[in-house]
Amino acid sequence: MENLVIENKGNQMILRLNKKGFDDSYLINLVKRLQIESLAQKSKFSSEILSVAEQINQDWWNNNGEKFLKGIKK
Numbered sequence: 001m002e003n004l005v006i007e008n009k010g011n012q013m014i015l016r017l018n019k020k021g022f023d024d025s026y027l028i029n030l031v032k033r034l035q036i037e038s039l040a041q042k043s044k045f046s047s048e049i050l051s052v053a054e055q056i057n058q059d060w061w062n063n064n065g066e067k068f069l070k071g072i073k074k
Helices: 024-043 048-068
Strands: 004-009 012-017
Antiparallel strands (some): 004 012
């Protein structure tokens, strides 16, 4: 048996996973990721939100990066 089988059944997509082929924690994280992706698509954010997120991330590193990485060799 294959580790992953995908079936297209009309308006449903069925995924069959062989438990022996995947670590349990990996599968749990995968399902959580799918839930997050589904919520993100429902939110209908524009791609502009990505540039805002990048700016927030950059600002954080500019303000906190040195303190956060203190003692770590560069």
